[in-house]
Amino acid sequence: MSAPPDVPLVMVANRGEIALRLVRGVQALGLRALAVYDAVDQDLPFVGRADISVALSDEKGVPYMDVDQLVDVARTAGVAAVHPGYGFLSEKPGFADAVVQAGIAWVGPDAAAITAMGDKVRSKQLMAKSGVPVVPGSVAPVPDVEGAVSAASETGYPVMVKSSAGGGGMGMVIARDEEELRAQFEQAQTRAGRLFGDPTMLLERYVEHARHIEIQIFGLADGTIIALGERDCSVQRRHQKVVEEAPSPFVDDDLRRRLSDAAVRAGAAIAYRGAGTVEFVVDATTGEFFFLEMNTRLQVEHPVTECVTGVDLVAEQLRLALDRPTVFGSGNAELTGHAIELRVYAEDPIRFFPSPGQITVWHEPAIEGVRIDAGYVAGNTVSRKYDPLLAKIVAHGPDRSAAIALAIRAVAEFKIEGVQTNLPFLARLLVDPQFVAGKYDTSLISVMSSKKDKAKEGSLT
Template sequence: MFSSVLIANRGEIARRVIRTARRMGIKAIAVYSDADQSLPYVHEADEAVYIGESAPAQSYLDSVLLIDVARKAGAAAVHPGYGFLAESAGFAQAVINAGLTWIGPDPSAIEQMGDKIRARNLMAAAGVPVAPGSAAPVADAEAAVEEASRIGYPVMVKAAAGGGGIGMSAAFDDDALRSAFDTARSRAERFFGSPEILLERYVPHARHVEVQILGLPDGRVIALGERDCSVQRRHQKVAEETPSPGVSASLRSRMLSAAVLAGEAVGYRGAGTVECLVDTETGDFMFLEMNTRLQVEHPVTEMVTGIDLVEQQFRIADGAAVSFAAESVSARGHAVELRVYAEDPRRFLPRPGRITRWQEPSGAGIRVDAGYVAGNTVTPYYDPLLAKLVVHGADRDESLARARVAVAGFGIDGPQTNLPFHAELLDCAEFVSGCYDTSLIARLRP
């Protein structure tokens, strides 16, 4: 096993990777910007290196700088976390070219899955179900209207190179599509450096369900169960759970098999996620995208399987066997993750500020992956995720009951947080029933 790792990220995920690295005896090297110098991960790392200004372009997105820091610090490997450069094929290849171990899939897999159109076509060829949609970038608004007439309304307009729901919107007629197309293209170029747009059939009543996969050093791809990520605001996840209460045993089996096919189609190695939409009216599922990295919501899978996914990333990147019997993975109980943000709990707008009190809940089945403590300041430079509250129980009822107690016991003063929203969600009859879809928050916040 490599002896040291540079974590090319910040906050909660950097702290999470440090925890496993130190348990395994691997030296953890952190990087930090002006805004992050007082955060816990900086002090918990074995070594921390200042990398520049608070703006991501001058720090966490500077791949040349990060590789230079890794070399000078004597790092043998690089873990990208999620976000920033985690799904940059160019950064992955640069790490490899520098003679360092890249803790992630091969750059070719990142590149193939990073383009949604290319990914759709590849998955369809591999036998993975995909929604009706465009097989090539849509040239302009009028071409989009013509394509929509073939696909059938409503359609979803997406950035081909994008993620995080940025610029994504549904259109139900030609006029709405023209407007959505221009907006999506503008945002795609601004945020992702590519104006390419694709259209897909929009499923009005859908669940967002993803499958955790691991590509092993011996070439096999295995699935570690599914996560339901349907609680979303502005196409961005807020809460996740496993197993999905909306997935039958038969559907689960088909989805896991399709996810394995998806991983095999690109020779996948390491931890990845195959995201799908499930049509609640027909019971059909379809490929959405593949995230070629560790997901924010990976802890719920860890809670039900007992598998440390970061440890497996380290092992697979080093060519070693995983630490569990890949042929007999079983899930125990139910887990829920609630993302705690510094944001207005009604409109979900960021609310940065200094944290004057931080009191984490504790008890049976409760895990908190946090990026902050009292005295830290949440700045406007980065995503306002404060922590992930993860709760495990023997079944869904117990995990939700424990989650209610944990939310009530999570004390944060200073910036506004969305903890009041989570309290409301956990008492929402639709969520508690398990019969919800991606428009749940829209109904709670009309």
């Protein structure tokens, strides 16, 4: 049953699984949810679940990126707050500022904090000044290939060249020697300009055997920064996360404390408010860790933190934005059990190419200890226009072995037909010896692919 019309209305400025997650979160607090949608998304569950749904015009391209249109809808509907989710405009300071200027609460940090962390050059410099370890490399943008070669001679190979304005693993290349750096730099710079409208590049040391560890933080109204434990996001393809778990099987209590302290310092440096994530690369050989970036929004993988802390991050974001009391005390969170999140994509499970089309069968597993955050049902169409993330499987058990067992069962029982999915890949991953042992790094998927290719070659000889 819908809430009465005098109950505050919250706009969800996103789509798919995160939009449905946010709509439910808004309604769970007794508030009303307003969904906005592109015509290609009109049949997705988040549209029907919202109290009010407003169609967007796509005359300017992707409507979820249309600041003027979104603010106009919010103002006309009289919303009390706007939640951007992740992706799209969630880390665009111009959108945050436009929402606030319209007299509407922004569910997230202020525009100044988003700006400070949105540029990899400036954020790295700021973190270094705040005592947060940063990856050795250029402290200023690398203007051209000669500058890159000069910086690499000081840093040492291998190096990573990445877009200052990029994110999600896009705009990154690895060079193991000068010849490779010269061959790839200009191409990477051109790609950055095309994708992000900014050709500014950074160069830093590439950590060969890396764990990607991130700390969830939450900044309170009084300036206190709370650390909510770590997530291990080392299972990646093309620098994009596929599986996340909390706590990390690699991180011990001492490293957890040091990572959390560094993350709290990072948040304090920009007077951070709300949910944010400080990402680190950890050398799996030496244990050294370095700041990568800070995501000034809710993360895709936030459910694993919710499972092991018992904190509903979306609810706390909304409470903070609407000046309501939060559940947080003054100390860092205690972790209970183990949680693993698996991202289910509409994609070829071998080459990981998108697989758009109509879903003919959708059957979610119903297992105690397993949470499904989904964005689709049977009959929906996966459009080429947007990211092919279909759902997230989150398994929470008393320990890591139990969580893996639950995840294996959930993957086996999740039935999706009509489009290809990566479920077969996830099934292989969950029984891979390196993953099961917890002794993996960011190369795990490429190593698995290599093993499969060799096995195929062996079967042909």
